[in-house]
Amino acid sequence: MALLAPRGRARRPGEPHRLFWAALAAPGILWLAVLFIVPFYVILAIAGGYVNQIFGYPVAVYNPLHWSSANFTAAWHDMFGVGATVLPIAGRTLSYVAIASLISLVIAYPAAYFVARFAGRRKGLFLVLLIAPFWVSYMMRMLAWIGLLQTDGYVDKALTSVLGIQPINWLGGLSITVILGLVYGYIPYLILVLYAGLDRIDPALIEAGRDLGLGRIRTFVRVTLPLSRQPILTGMLITVLPMLGDYFTNQLLSGAAGTRMIGNVIDDQLNAPGQQGQGAVFSLLVLLVLVAPMIYYVVATNRTSRSAS
Amino acid sequence: MHPREGWRPDGTSPVARLFGESDQQPRPNAQADISRRGFLRRGAGAGLLLGAGATGASSLLAACSSASSGSAGPTTIPLPRPHNRVTWPIFADNKPIKSGLQPEQGATLEIYNWVSYINEAVIKNFCKKYNCNYHITTFQNIDEMLAKLRSGQVNFDIVFPTIDALGELVYGKMIRPINHSYVPNIHQAWSDFTDPFYDGQWQYTVPYTIYTTGMAWRKDHVPENPYAMANPWAMPWQAKYRDKVAILDDAREGISLGLMKNGIFNLNTTNPSRISAAGSQLVDLAHLTNVHFDNNDYTEVPGGQIWIHHAWSGDIASAASYMQKGVNVDQVGYWFPPDGNGPVGNDLITVLRGAQNPVLAHLFQNYFLDFHNAVENYSYTGYMQPITGITPQLLVQQKLLPPTLMSTTVLPSYFRRGVMELQLPVSANTLWEQAWLQAKNA
Numbered sequence: 001m002a003l004l005a006p007r008g009r010a011r012r013p014g015e016p017h018r019l020f021w022a023a024l025a026a027p028g029i030l031w032l033a034v035l036f037i038v039p040f041y042v043i044l045a046i047a048g049g050y051v052n053q054i055f056g057y058p059v060a061v062y063n064p065l066h067w068s069s070a071n072f073t074a075a076w077h078d079m080f081g082v083g084a085t086v087l088p089i090a091g092r093t094l095s096y097v098a099i100a101s102l103i104s105l106v107i108a109y110p111a112a113y114f115v116a117r118f119a120g121r122r123k124g125l126f127l128v129l130l131i132a133p134f135w136v137s138y139m140m141r142m143l144a145w146i147g148l149l150q151t152d153g154y155v156d157k158a159l160t161s162v163l164g165i166q167p168i169n170w171l172g173g174l175s176i177t178v179i180l181g182l183v184y185g186y187i188p189y190l191i192l193v194l195y196a197g198l199d200r201i202d203p204a205l206i207e208a209g210r211d212l213g214l215g216r217i218r219t220f221v222r223v224t225l226p227l228s229r230q231p232i233l234t235g236m237l238i239t240v241l242p243m244l245g246d247y248f249t250n251q252l253l254s255g256a257a258g259t260r261m262i263g264n265v266i267d268d269q270l271n272a273p274g275q276q277g278q279g280a281v282f283s284l285l286v287l288l289v290l291v292a293p294m295i296y297y298v299v300a301t302n303r304t305s306r307s308a309s
Numbered sequence: 310m311h312p313r314e315g316w317r318p319d320g321t322s323p324v325a326r327l328f329g330e331s332d333q334q335p336r337p338n339a340q341a342d343i344s345r346r347g348f349l350r351r352g353a354g355a356g357l358l359l360g361a362g363a364t365g366a367s368s369l370l371a372a373c374s375s376a377s378s379g380s381a382g383p384t385t386i387p388l389p390r391p392h393n394r395v396t397w398p399i400f401a402d403n404k405p406i407k408s409g410l411q412p413e414q415g416a417t418l419e420i421y422n423w424v425s426y427i428n429e430a431v432i433k434n435f436c437k438k439y440n441c442n443y444h445i446t447t448f449q450n451i452d453e454m455l456a457k458l459r460s461g462q463v464n465f466d467i468v469f470p471t472i473d474a475l476g477e478l479v480y481g482k483m484i485r486p487i488n489h490s491y492v493p494n495i496h497q498a499w500s501d502f503t504d505p506f507y508d509g510q511w512q513y514t515v516p517y518t519i520y521t522t523g524m525a526w527r528k529d530h531v532p533e534n535p536y537a538m539a540n541p542w543a544m545p546w547q548a549k550y551r552d553k554v555a556i557l558d559d560a561r562e563g564i565s566l567g568l569m570k571n572g573i574f575n576l577n578t579t580n581p582s583r584i585s586a587a588g589s590q591l592v593d594l595a596h597l598t599n600v601h602f603d604n605n606d607y608t609e610v611p612g613g614q615i616w617i618h619h620a621w622s623g624d625i626a627s628a629a630s631y632m633q634k635g636v637n638v639d640q641v642g643y644w645f646p647p648d649g650n651g652p653v654g655n656d657l658i659t660v661l662r663g664a665q666n667p668v669l670a671h672l673f674q675n676y677f678l679d680f681h682n683a684v685e686n687y688s689y690t691g692y693m694q695p696i697t698g699i700t701p702q703l704l705v706q707q708k709l710l711p712p713t714l715m716s717t718t719v720l721p722s723y724f725r726r727g728v729m730e731l732q733l734p735v736s737a738n739t740l741w742e743q744a745w746l747q748a749k750n751a
Contacts, residue, residue, distance in 0.1 A: 054386060055477050056735040057452070085750035151613050152633065171614055172552030173599045255603045256552070257595035257751055268749060272560060272742040273452065274735060 040287075047071050047280035058276040071277035075285070078278070086265055086282070093261040096175070097243045100182040101236055104190050107183070108235070109228075112194035116201075130195070133188045142181065142252045146171065149253070173256025181253045182246065186239040193238055197231020198224075230304055237297050241290055262286060311451065311471055311559075311654075312520060312604075312621040312692070313423030386476040388732055389507040390577070396509030397479040405488040406667045413666045417442040418673060421457075421465040421661075424449065426518075428689035435676045441669055458483045458661075466664040467673055469517055470657050472507045473732035479513060484659040486512045491671035494678035499695045499721050507731070514657040515674045518623070518692035519719045521727065522562055522652040523645035525610045525620035525628075529636065535644035542569040544644075545617050546590075548597050555601035555609060556594070556619040560745035561730045563602075565652055566619055567591050567748075574650060576728045579737035588744030595751040602749055607631060610641055622717040623692035629711055639713040645723065653719065653727030655695065684709075693718055 045060035048067025052059050061067055078086040115126045133141065148155050149170035156167040170177050201224065209219040247263030262282065269279030389395040399405075418436070420427075424447045432443050446465065448454040451474050457463055459481065470478060478484045489495070495503055495515060502516045524535050524544050531550065535541035545554045545566075556563055565576045567587030578584060594600050603609070606620035611631035622643065629638040645651050658677060660670040676682055683694040688709050693699055701718040704710040710717070733741065 051735065051739075053735050055455075056738055057456075085747055089750055169552050173601065251603075255555075255558075255601045256599045257602070257749065258599045260750060265746070265750060268746055271450070271452075272746060274739045275742050275746065 043280045043283055046277055047284060049277055051274045051277065056273045058274070071281045074278050075281040086262070089260050089265055090262050092259075093244065093263075096179055096182065096261060097240055100179045100186075100243055101240055103179070103183045104187045104239055105232065105236070108187055108190040108194055109232075112191050112198050113224075115195050116198035117203075127195070130188060130191050138185055139248070142185065142249060145181065145184070146252060149177065171253060173254045173258050175259055177253045178250050178259050178261075181249045182243050185246075185249055186243055190235040190239045193235035194228070194231050197234070198228055201227045230301065233297060233300060237293060240293065244290060245286060311423070311656075312623055313426045386480055388734065389472070389475070390731060391506050391729070394504075394506040394509050397475070397513055399486050399512060400482060403482045403485060403662055405486040406671070408488055408490045410668045412439050412441075412668045412672055414440055415442075416666045416669060417444055418467065418666055418669050419443075419465045419664075420445045420673075421454065421463070421468040422447060423469060426469065426690055426692070428686045430689070431677070431682050431686050434682070435673060438676075439669060439672060441666070461663075463661075464663065464665055465661050466666045466670040468659055468661055470659055472655070472657065472729070475507060475513065475657075476732060478659065482662055484513055485662040485664065485667065487515070487660065487674070488671060491668065492675045492678065494675045497678050497680055497696050497698075499697060499724070501721070501724065502695060508657075514659055515678060516695050517656040517658045517677070518690065519653065519655040519695045519724060520692055521622040521645045521717075521719055521723060522557070522565075522654075523620060523622060523643055523716070525606055525618045525625045525641065525643050527610060527613065527616045527640055528642050529640045530613075530616040535642075536647070540570065540572075541644055541646070542566060545600065545619060546570070546594055546597055547617075550616055551598045553614075553616040554594075554598040555603055555606070555615045555617070556591070557606070557621070558602040558604050560742050562619070562652070563591060563745050563748065564588060564741050565730060569651070574728050576652060576730045577733060579734060579740070581740055584737075584740045584744050588748050591745075591748030592751040595748065611636075611638070622719065623690065626691040626710055626714055626717040628714060638711045641714065643714055643716045645716055649720070649723035649726030651723075651727060652730060653724055654729060655724070691717075695719070695721070695724065 041062075042060060045062045045067075046058055048064070048069075048071070049059050049061040050068055050070070051057070075086075078084055079090070080087065111130075115123060115130065119126045147153060151167065151169065151171075153170075155170065159165055160167055168174075205227070206219055206223055209223040210216075214222060245263050245266075247261065247267045250259055250261050250264060251267075266279050266282045266286070269275040269282065272279075387393075387395045418432075418441050420432070420443060422445060427445070429445070432445075435441075436443055448457070451471055454468065454470065455474060455477060458468070458478070468484070470484075489511075492515060495511065498516055503511055505511065505514075505516075508514045524541055526535065526544070528534075530553070533544070533547075535544050538544060545556060547554070556566060561576075564584060564587045567590035568574070568576060568578065568583065570590050571583070571586055573583055573587070591600075601615065604621075604624075606615075606618040607624035607627050608631045609615040610618045610620065610625065611628040611633065613633045613636070620643065622645065625641065625643040628641040632638050632641075658674050660667055660674070664670050677686065677694070678696065680696050680698050683696045683699060684703075684707065687693050687699070687704065688707075693704070701710070701715040701720075704718060705712050705715060
């Protein structure tokens with residue numbers, strides 16, 4: 001037990017033992033193990049498994065020594081082989097997500113900035129309003145848009161009566177509908193994270209900037225913006241990750257061949273008899289793509305906290 | 310493969326509202342309709358990919374655990390075809406129940422079915438008659454159903470499978486052979502069903518619903534009439550209807566459409582070049598029209614979002630409930646080849662081997678083969694049963710179907726001439742699935 005106590009510092013009487021703090025982490029670790037690591041291994045086992053040749057269902061192989069590479073090579077062909085179909089979809093997914101995150105940031109940053117800096121006594125009200133979308137399930141919010149965007153829906157009515165333009169077939173498979181759907185779906189997360197970060201910026205630093213002769217804009221660029229780098233990074237991560245794997249925003253608001261994203265490809269494979277193994281490989285691929293920004297995030301956070309201390 | 314694939318557990322009746330309200334009223338809440346159905350074909354849940362991966366994987370885990378334990382299974386199973394009747398074996402440890410037993414009293418009948426695929430009013434009458442309760446559990450696709458039955462951790466009495474699942478159900482000893490003495494109403498069904506090719510001597514199954522796959526279109530937007538076209542299966546391939554064309558989101562139905570466009574009506578082909586040619590047709594369709602893949606034929610055509618939709622008969626039978634404001638239901642058409650040479654399918658009612666209430670389960674099969682009960686069931690599901698006397702004229706006369714949609718009913722001649730999508734060898738099925746995914750990713 002004494003080994004666990006930090007060196008050079010004796011435990012004071014009445015202070016909880018370190019094991020106590022470790023025990024607090026146990027539920028979280030258990031959660032992670034049961035709901036992430038085990039399913040992750042099952043995905044691996046299916047990716048390396050085979051298909052039952054009588055009934056056609058996938059069989060997972062749990063011993064890595066017996067894993068087959070068939071699904072991996074098939075996935076490779078889909079990505080890079082002759083007439084590969086998945087690569088363009090992966091590219092489309094990345095561009096949709098990039099555009100959607102940029103739009104989200106442009107909308108979310110001023111909103112969060114306003115609440116954090118200028119909402120004053122009404123901060124609570126604005127926060128509640130920002131959280132309000134979470135009260136309605138993501139799916140319901142998307143379904144509501146189907147009603148609004150459909151032919152003869154309110155959006156078209158408003159556009160034709162106000163701007164006098166031709167009705168647009170929003171649900172006919174337009175990229176813009178999908179991108180705006182992604183923005184709409186995930187922007188509350190971004191605003192909340194940005195708000196939390198911007199709210200923590202010490203007003204004294206901004207005042208100092210002003211006192212030292214910087215104008216409004218230069219204070220923002222030289223002081224506020226650098227200080228909000230970390231919240232922006234966190235917020236982007238929190239929105240980009242689910243956007244990359246999203247499949248039903250697209251399914252609901254378009255469903256067309258021309259807007260498919262990688263999540264749709266995987267969804268289809270997981271539900272096609274005999275193709276689940278390949279779906280598992282693509283799931284792992286997406287995971288790998290997601291891990292890269294994750295690592296960058298961890299490194300960047302460490303650097304910031306080290307330089308801060 | 311199936312019209313109810315992906316229906317959500319909170320589903321409500323499409324046809325119950327038929328003629329219940331005037332066409333002039335706004336159509337019923339579109340959100341509820343859509344949430345009930347289709348878009349998340351297999352399971353709601355978080356939008357996170359990892360979430361999806363994990364869900365898929367856990368059901369796969371269930372599947373594989375039985376694969377190792379059930380290693381004594383067959384090495385091949387027969388594939389029923391109209392020209393290759395299969396009479397399934399009856400195993401010594403899975404015999405029919407004895408004749409003359411009394412129904413279980415005060416029992417709870419456990420029913421395992423697709424979503425929104427049975428009229429509970431009929432079940433309630435059944436339970437009143439036999440002094441029982443009932444409980445319905447639903448599945449969203451056949452794989453989910455089979456995985457649950459394979460696990461053995463179920464206590465259902467009745468299950469509603471498709472024909473292509475029979476091999477595994479019989480050889481896996483999941484369903485029990487029928488004692489015919491409890492099911493005299495089989496004679497109310499078309500005579501085909503006392504000796505169907507997929508279950509010689511109806512040892513394991515009685516028929517449930519019957520349906521066709523055809524083409525639905527909006528007459529006010531699409532002047533072409535498929536009944537006058539040389540090849541109506543090619544109807545979706547029209548660039549001028551870009552963004553207004555959809556096909557069913559289903560590998561078997563989709564590739565079959567490509568095959569039929571190419572003039573091939575063997576919808577169980579294992580010929581790789583035919584399968585890939587059908588897939589290429591769909592790729593062309595995607596480029597030509599930015600085609601939608603979905604099973605919302607029942608809302609999108611009446612609602613006007615889609616003008617030409619590859620569709621299931623029973624879905625379009627419900628069109629009146631979903632019409633766009635101010636548009637009459639006779640603007641929706643449904644085409645199925647009048648000579649019957651198109652896809653037909655029928656579902657089954659089977660008794661599970663582990664049934665706690667096998668006598669009630671037999672009586673339930675019998676009850677649903679009764680003419681009056683079948684009509685009442687149709688009034689909810691829109692899917693007709695192959696019972697003698699249920700004709701298009703009757704359904705129209707009873708105001709269960711608009712006269713302009715009489716083509717959504719299935720005639721015995723359709724059933725006899727029609728082509729069925731049946732179980733394929735695993736290797737051929739892989740070709741179908743791959744061609745389909747290629748087309749969807751086009």
